[in-house]
Amino acid sequence: MWIYDKKLEYPIKISRPDPKMASVIITQYGGPDGEMAASLRYLSQRFSMITPQAKATLLDIGTEELAHLEMVGAMVQQLTKNATIEEIEKGGFAPYYVDHGKGVYAASASGVPFTAAYFQSKGDPRTDLFENLAAEQKARSTYEYLLNLADDPDVIQPLKFLREREIVHFQRFGEALRYVQEYLENKKRFSYNKTRS
Amino acid sequence: MICVNRDELLKVITALDFFAIDLQLYLNTHPTDREAIQKYNTVVKRTNELREQFHKSFGMLTPNTTSDYPWQWIEDPWPWERNFNFELAGECNVDL
Ligand SMILES: [Fe+2]
Numbered sequence: 001m002w003i004y005d006k007k008l009e010y011p012i013k014i015s016r017p018d019p020k021m022a023s024v025i026i027t028q029y030g031g032p033d034g035e036m037a038a039s040l041r042y043l044s045q046r047f048s049m050i051t052p053q054a055k056a057t058l059l060d061i062g063t064e065e066l067a068h069l070e071m072v073g074a075m076v077q078q079l080t081k082n083a084t085i086e087e088i089e090k091g092g093f094a095p096y097y098v099d100h101g102k103g104v105y106a107a108s109a110s111g112v113p114f115t116a117a118y119f120q121s122k123g124d125p126r127t128d129l130f131e132n133l134a135a136e137q138k139a140r141s142t143y144e145y146l147l148n149l150a151d152d153p154d155v156i157q158p159l160k161f162l163r164e165r166e167i168v169h170f171q172r173f174g175e176a177l178r179y180v181q182e183y184l185e186n187k188k189r190f191s192y193n194k195t196r197s
Numbered sequence: 198m199i200c201v202n203r204d205e206l207l208k209v210i211t212a213l214d215f216f217a218i219d220l221q222l223y224l225n226t227h228p229t230d231r232e233a234i235q236k237y238n239t240v241v242k243r244t245n246e247l248r249e250q251f252h253k254s255f256g257m258l259t260p261n262t263t264s265d266y267p268w269q270w271i272e273d274p275w276p277w278e279r280n281f282n283f284e285l286a287g288e289c290n291v292d293l
Contacts, residue, residue, distance in 0.1 A: 003261065004259065004260065005258065006258050006259060006270075007258065008276045009218070010211070011211065011283055053226050056225040057222070061222065064218060064222075157285065168222065179226065
């Protein structure tokens, strides 16, 4: 289970409305490499994971991704809250606006609604961890593209924080994978010896 | 370190909690790093003290803590709202 902590992992305090930035940042909410996909991927995969190290890694990173999802939603909300209709039109936010107003909806920057097809839970510990390594890199690239488009320090700082976390997660998944590999190799060696004797 | 201001206190708690989250991820794959466990324990103890201080002055930070009358959990603002959050620049620095 989870218990809510009434604060963000990292503060979001945006002063200037920017619907254009909101229309691309939303992709880290409900897009293919976004935080929702990340969180659901890891939290789903943990049920069939092996080794205590890798189970804990999936649970805790999956949980941290939920905190990131909340940060991204807060960014979208604050970037649009005080935007005028004129700013919405000029910022190219009108297509999103007619579908969702200023609500936060899980979709990609190009408007595709969130789908579980963005991630796998393959039931094979090695396969799942390899997917996660790629997922963290894809999320990092996305944050870098967003940073290329951002000009407000209030937006840049949290995006940089989130980008950093993807690098740390990638590192931890690599370590978890080594525990799993080692465990599976030992098991194989052991069962090989057993069948010979 | 004395942080009486709500935003400053929240900032220090946020920083310490983040430190703990990061150490936790590290320890999951380095469970025999004695020094990191010590650091983790120190951070958690400190953040719990500060959480208690926050709770006394500014209300509930998490469920399973006591509430004054009326029910404090529902107090605005909420974390995703601009007003809830603190400015990153400030006077209190994190020290353990
Ligand atoms: Fe991540």
